[in-house]
Amino acid sequence: MSVxxxxxxxxxxxxxxxxxxxxGREYLKKQKFRERKKLISVVLPFSDLSxxxxxxxxxxxxxxxxxxxxxxxxxxxxxxILGWGLTTKLLGFIKQFDALKxxxxxxxxxxxxxxxxxxxxxxxxxxxxxxxxxxYGIKGLYGMHVSKGKNVDANMNFAIRCSxxxxxxxxxxxxxxxxxxxxxxxxxxxxxxxxxTENITNAISDLEDITGNHVADNSLNKQFRIGNQVKRxxxxxxxxxxxxxxxxxxxxxxxxxxxxxxxxxxDYNSNAQRYLENIANLVKEMRERIRKGIGMDxxxxxxxxxxPVFGGWEPETQEFLYEQGARTLYADWxxxxxxxxxxxxxxxxxxxxxxxxxxxxxxxxxxxxxxxxTDSYQRIAKKMNVDGIIFNQLFGCHSISNxxxxxxxxxxxxxxxxxxxxxxxxxxxxxxxxKTRLGAYMEIVKPT
Numbered sequence: 001m002s003v004x005x006x007x008x009x010x011x012x013x014x015x016x017x018x019x020x021x022x023x024g025r026e027y028l029k030k031q032k033f034r035e036r037k038k039l040i041s042v043v044l045p046f047s048d049l050s051x052x053x054x055x056x057x058x059x060x061x062x063x064x065x066x067x068x069x070x071x072x073x074x075x076x077x078x079x080x081i082l083g084w085g086l087t088t089k090l091l092g093f094i095k096q097f098d099a100l101k102x103x104x105x106x107x108x109x110x111x112x113x114x115x116x117x118x119x120x121x122x123x124x125x126x127x128x129x130x131x132x133x134x135x136y137g138i139k140g141l142y143g144m145h146v147s148k149g150k151n152v153d154a155n156m157n158f159a160i161r162c163s164x165x166x167x168x169x170x171x172x173x174x175x176x177x178x179x180x181x182x183x184x185x186x187x188x189x190x191x192x193x194x195x196x197t198e199n200i201t202n203a204i205s206d207l208e209d210i211t212g213n214h215v216a217d218n219s220l221n222k223q224f225r226i227g228n229q230v231k232r233x234x235x236x237x238x239x240x241x242x243x244x245x246x247x248x249x250x251x252x253x254x255x256x257x258x259x260x261x262x263x264x265x266x267d268y269n270s271n272a273q274r275y276l277e278n279i280a281n282l283v284k285e286m287r288e289r290i291r292k293g294i295g296m297d298x299x300x301x302x303x304x305x306x307x308p309v310f311g312g313w314e315p316e317t318q319e320f321l322y323e324q325g326a327r328t329l330y331a332d333w334x335x336x337x338x339x340x341x342x343x344x345x346x347x348x349x350x351x352x353x354x355x356x357x358x359x360x361x362x363x364x365x366x367x368x369x370x371x372x373x374t375d376s377y378q379r380i381a382k383k384m385n386v387d388g389i390i391f392n393q394l395f396g397c398h399s400i401s402n403x404x405x406x407x408x409x410x411x412x413x414x415x416x417x418x419x420x421x422x423x424x425x426x427x428x429x430x431x432x433x434x435k436t437r438l439g440a441y442m443e444i445v446k447p448t
Contacts, residue, residue, distance in 0.1 A: 011257075012285065014260070016281075020271070021062060021260070021264050022062075024063065025066075031056045038210050039151060039152045039153055040152065040154050041059075041145065041149070041152040041155040041176060043059060045265050046182075047267050047272075048220075050156060053204065053210075054219075055211050060141070060144035060149070061121060061140075061144050062269075063148040064117055064121075064144075066114065115315060115428075118140055118312070119426060120143070122143055123143065124143030124144075125143030125146065130142040131167075132396075133398075135396040136312035136394055136426055137312045138164060142168060145175045153178060153210055154176065154178035154180050154210055157182065162400070164396075164398060178210065180203050182358075196359055197349075200355055220350035220351065224341075224354070226273060227272070227342065228342060228344070231339045237257075237286070238258075238329070239384060242327075245299035246298065247296050248286040250296055255330070262333065300325075301326055303326075303388075304326045304329065304387065305329050305386040306321075306328050306330060306392060307391065308332050308336075308391075311394050311400075312426075313392045315427065324446075325442070329386065331380055335380045336376070338361055338365065370403040377407055378410050378414060378415060382415060386417065387418075387445060388445045389418075389419040391419065393422065393424065395424065396425075404421050420438075420441045
């Protein structure tokens, strides 16, 4: 099962998100050469400042050419004439006569091409001298910049708790000469908020210099409002819809939707307003399908939180868990404190509020110590009321993966739910070992 299944043929919003992500190359070329916009490379969900400056943030793999483009030409042409709503209805009608499963075959190949591209970027990073000690995510990101770094006007860096990640930022200087830094001070520094506010102000000045645009408070608040709405819809899916006993689609498809959100949230598919409309429609479509009884009863399927996955994970894991009768959930950005809203009320200083948002994330999530980080994993797992946790340990990760022993003890003592870990190095490697481990785990999780 995958995001490109029978279920999604009738999910207009998911088709749009998938198309916007995978057709990024053409969209970004138009933005750069026709609209004269500046492209800013971003990784992790730190795109707000770029949007506010009138630039186009881009998660760099989206500049690659995917095999999917040739398959979506007809879909794109149809939407320009019929619109997305009628096009998806047409696809649903044609699907009834697709005895040879041609649609499934084509779209499955598209999904495979994405995973192949991630591995290609990993290999490219290794071939170009990235340290073998780094994790899959960093190696892949470096490869993306080796491949397409020449196309961006600057790279946006947010210094976080991972020392390897910060070394990776430094290594990008030879690939992308223009670097914009936002150093997030230690939470133990008394004037941390003041320092971070100044760092953000300097980053905004750099963006103004690159784009030629003035970043006013109104521009920042406008982007924060869009981001806040996106985060609300995202949380609705994580906390409300995922907790339903009846899903609006197959749970394997639901897991793929969550993974698509996790990837695309980093740069909002380079168009914040469009992304907001898509995720709003996604929630609306999900609720409408549940109301009409379109979907699947999942009341007897245990809910498993698989985390962290933002640095890379084995996609077959969620498919195997589905085969074993479980539903897989992802919530990395919530665990890491990046789905919190940024105040935009009258009289607030948007730069200072953004600084406070980053400091809170550094204190409670992405930049915190192991004790606080494991508390965050535990807190979100409890809030989501999951039945088990699978901790994804990245080979080469010396920042997050080493917190597993502490997390395991806390979960066993305070949540009393099964927890296990799996080792990930590269997509497609050690799949059988992962399945063996998860098979034993599911014997514990399955309801008696």
